[in-house]
Amino acid sequence: EEWSVISLSLIVSGQVTVTQTPREITFQPQDTVVLNCRTSSGIQSNLLAWYQQKPGEAPKLLIYDINSRYTGTPERFSGSGSRGGSVFTLTISSIQAEDAGDYYCQSVHYISSSYVFTQ
Incomplete structure (x- = not known):
């Protein structure tokens, strides 16, 4: 059986902190994996994205x-x-070995009359 690892990161962008959990997941193919993203401030509208990086x-x-x-x-x-x-x-859902990598959420916020982009 093949096991792979997904790791996540803590991203800080000025006035906003983005925390992703769990930090690392070990999985088997066909498992369902849930990655969480919490921002220290509410996002602007629906401006939240997820990226995969290998x-x-x-x-x-x-x-x-x-x-x-x-x-x-x-x-x-x-x-x-x-x-x-x-x-x-x-x-x-039904995760594949090829899905191993780093996953990041990226958000946009409107704070003190200006836009803040996490990266």
């Missing part, structure tokens, strides 16, 4: 507007959360 590659957009799949994103990836909220999830 070693040596640029990040690839998977989900935008909280729950919309980007072109080419497999249906096993799904996002959830509320407009203006601060808690979001990325669910990978």
